[in-house]
Amino acid sequence: MKGKTGRVVKVSGPLVVAENIPQAKMFEMVYVSDKKLFGEIIEIKGDKASIQVYEDTSGIGPGESVYSTGLPLSVELGPGLIGSIYDGVQRPLDELRKEYGNFISRGAYKPALNRGKEWLFEPVVNKGATIKTGNVIGKVQETPVIKHKIIVPNGIEGEIISIIEKKKVTVEDVVARVKTTEGTKEIKLFQKWPVRIARPVLKRLPPVDPLVTGQRVIDAFFPIARGGTACVPGPFGSGKTVVQHQLAKWSDADIIIFVGCGERGNEMTDVLTEFPELKDPRTGRPLMERTVLIANTSNMPVAAREASVFTGITIGEYYRDMGYNVALMADSTSRWAEAMREMSGRLEEMPGEEGYPAYLASRIASFYERAGRVFILGSEEESTLSVIGAVSPPGGDLSDPVVQATLRTVRVFWSLDAQLAYARHFPSLHWLRSYSLYVDMLSDFYKKEMGEEWIGIRQEAMKILRREAELHEMVRLIGIDALSSKDRLIMETARSIREDFLQQNAFMDADTYTSLKKQYRMMKLIHLFNKLAAHALDKNVELDKILSLPVRVEISRAKLVPEKELEKFDAIEEKISSLFNMLVKEVENG
């Protein structure tokens, strides 16, 4: 490190300008001052380099040294990531607390992967084997549910000249040596990867399967595909974070990367306290055993916030490259965009809309582009990386540049609505504004999983909700009395769809997760009731009689039927049918 120094000439918040850094490269990592503040070069002009510093720059001034490292900002990839909580530049927050106390002091550093911890390495190739980038040479059981595959790092291709037997090693021990055309290379349990560069794949594929989330409004109406992209815009308090947490908890991904980007500290604590207690419905194991947390909260340095989403997605790609289905949630991408804006402002770049840099849209697009369903390098195996970003527009205004740029890239739009949130209709997804461009792609899956009938039932439900909006307008003008019984029934069915199906309480054990089977049964109850009611109206049964059927309470409580007792739906269905039979008979018999 000595000798390779430049000098600080300017300090403006997180931006430091230095001159004469030898061979300064874009996105190179540097250390500023003898306090070793960690930063990254983001602009080079002549002999001056602008550095975004990932720590508080108070007390730094011109004349101090800047040390170059020659390396791009990178993350460490290897066993030990799962269950960890990192800041935006992958410093392990639990380790930092042990070493430096409750507050994050400057210059604090601990390696991302624990150097002392031993892992039982199990080779899967033999000496003499020919390997190339992406091949698996061994495995480590990282958590009871995750087998961590040790994959050949980028650029290594050749013959294994030695590989250790099954034994315990640390991340820094050499487990294999490879003879390549450029000499012998060593493979350890971990590798590094520059965060701003997407990890390569063999081939990109269109998504085919849904990411099942257990959230009814999402799975039934606005599904996201595995390998797909979605955004959740909404004003404060509309439920963005709860949606993201629900997905992190219940979606059927193998690995979850949760990036808390410029948001509340307590929300990360919430995840940290809940996830070890909650059980993955598929494996029965604590959710923490499949989760990686990146927490760069709003009070932490803003430049590290800018890096946090890249740190997260690189870790996501790494698990994707092991063949896992990974889902990444970023809460909130607006804070990331604001961090870009702040750095851009300090660089005195020409501002675009609302002061955001002109490259805002392309940065957002290139981030979501890292999602996808792929064939991974080195094997024909298929895996996915799904990305779900929250967006926090000022005043909930969807014309916000971050929302607009995001909508141009992502395929699913879950539009959260303040009015619904005020009425405590959660999740507050607005059913008329939201969309999913995956619906058609996924319909084969749904037909197979939930039956042919499902597609029709779902379409009809949506039609009823649309019609309700129109009728609502009419009622506002002329009153409910002006509506025909048929139309009033539509209003009532729409209410039932909203309250008994779409509304889902994240904090109630019985309601927080609903399997596809149960979603189907719930929707079918409403569908059945509506169908028979319409029929009864045709037979001149009075609407008020229909609406006062006590079985409606059972429909509204169907959410609470336990997953293991879905046969209870049979009884309710039978009851509905027989009640309507009776009503119709009563009329027929005069």
Add this chain to the structure above:
Amino acid sequence: MGKEYVTTREIAGPLLIADHIEGAKYNEIVQIKAADGSIKNGQVLEVDGDRALIQVFEGTAGLNLGGTRVKFLGRGVEVGLSPSILGRIFNGSGIPIDGSSAIIPEKRMNINGNPLNPYARNYPSEFIQTGISAIDGLNTLVRGQKLPIFSGSGLPHAQAAAQIARQAKVLGKEEKFAVVFVAMGITFEEANYFMADFKKTGALERSVMFINLANDPVIERIATPRFGLTVAEYLAFDLGMHVLVILTDMTNYCEALREISAARKEVPGRRGYPGYMYTDLATMYERAGRIKEKEGSITQIPILTMPEDDKTHPIADLTGYITEGQMFLSRNLFQQAIYPPIDVLPSLSRLKDKGIGKGKTREDHADVLNQLFAAYARGREVRELAIVLGVSALTKSDLIFVHYADEFEQEFVKQGEYENRSIEETLDIGWGLLSMFPVGELKRIRPEYIEKYLSRYTTPGEGETKDAD
């Protein structure tokens, strides 16, 4: 001591630029001596080569180019701390104004603090009973939460905040608690209201006040809340006290921030407020909380007045994006003489879910809360419809909802400024109101709670309208 520079080249608004400076550091404090000998304090906002950009807390009035002497002190803004700080009153720059001498510090802390490691946080979950139904019942406050009051000019936010400070307690506990009161640009009268109230209730000895009034230096307000919060951290995490911090009025703080941004000719964000205001506010609001294995806590109640009652105004908007909910005061309710005029629908406590229920408040709390909300939301919607179409256009069941909405405001929300309701009383008022609906409407409440609690309100003879399911 450092060298004095007479190299001021530019003075603009609250900013001063000095040249030929050696070794200036970002964020360090400077002492500025005007030609007439008066002393001002400032802080370095940017250093570029040998040029320093300085914000002057007391404003630049009276400074000139030739006669101004600038001295760099080589440290950040600090506050001296000792347990004897309790009961003291300071100005917005941390100078005692209560006539007593300066405290003898046991330790000094930089007022900017360091970010709390998210891993060190302990999730707030202890119910604070404020005695106010609209808060306890529906938007429950917990210890370590930051829950602002979104108010408007002329609304009784001061009374509400004082009532909370007066009545707040954690059930079944007697613990060391303290109040830190931070005034930013408010009137003498309003500041005095708080002081008088604290004095009356004996809270004064357990409080620390930082007072920057409307006629005090504007830029000083940037530092004032940070003094308060640093003291709060000391009391909470060094001395193990439970600290309630009242910050009023955040709107004035944000305007000071805007003034500096404008003087720096930064690219303005919405309505002229700087793009970094979110982060700036977060570095203060996030100083609320609890820390693992530590006794104390910091609960924050920032108050802000929304210009034109506009909740999309950047000050309210960014605050809402950072804090753990908000309490909205409504001009409409206020005009109907409803105190506290809390509009519960847009109000929210994000931490309530882990602070309520069995063992904390009561088992039925969550269900009752959901039901009260849902019914009130519907009642309000129907009531608006009735205004357009007339009451005659409503169905029988709609009429109950309208009646409920009115009663809810009168019975549940409205209470006395000195009325301190227990959580049981609050929930029982809720059940009483819900008893006007047929049981089938109470979809949000589990049947077992309906059976257990609702029966208390159903008088015999009324029973037949409430057929059990």
